[in-house]
Amino acid sequence: MGFLDNLKKQLTLVQVKYLGGHPELSGPSTLGLGSSEGKLILNAGIRPLLEIPLSDIVGLTLEKASHRSAGKAAAGAIIGGALTGGIGLLAGAAFGGRKKDDSVIVLTVKYGVANVDLFFSGANIDTAKTYPQVAKLLH
Structure with a gap:
């Protein structure tokens, strides 16, 4: 070959x-x-x-x-909330808590x-x- x-x-x-x-x-x-x-x-x-x-x-x-990391969701919410206020808190939680396959x-x-x-x-x-x-x- x-x-x-x-x-x-x-x-x-x-x-x-x-x-x-x-x-x-x-x-x-x-x-x-x-x-x-x-x-x-x-x-x-x-x-x-x-x-x-x-x-x-x-x-x-x-x-x-699949599982969603609660710790990462919380960290994303804290960072997002600190940087951009209320809307960042929601976006940070959603982004940080993505599902892992x-x-x-x-x-x-x-x-x-x-x-x-x-x-x-x-x-x-x-x-x-x-x-x-x-x-x-x-x-």
Whole structure:
């Protein structure tokens, strides 16, 4: 495989942050997910770490979760209120208390006689936007 083939392969991978779950992989780490010849391939750079036959994939779900930092909302309100008055207090609270996306992509695969859950989040974009890209690899 030449340089251009490797580059093309890298560009077609879905970048995810692997959080853990598979007995043969340590985490967390940033991986590229791709599919080829009926297999889901987990890559570290251009090196395949694990190949999972698509027939061994039991399920794929997006577990949505988020949280809002009360401490940051309070700090934003105090700073906004001190700098600009009442309207800044509201704007500071809204800006400081933005939601953080804690969603997780759960890929359930056969591993011997058991099923294991592999956990991923979006590497460079939010997880909800990464999920459809991962789902597309499984078809």
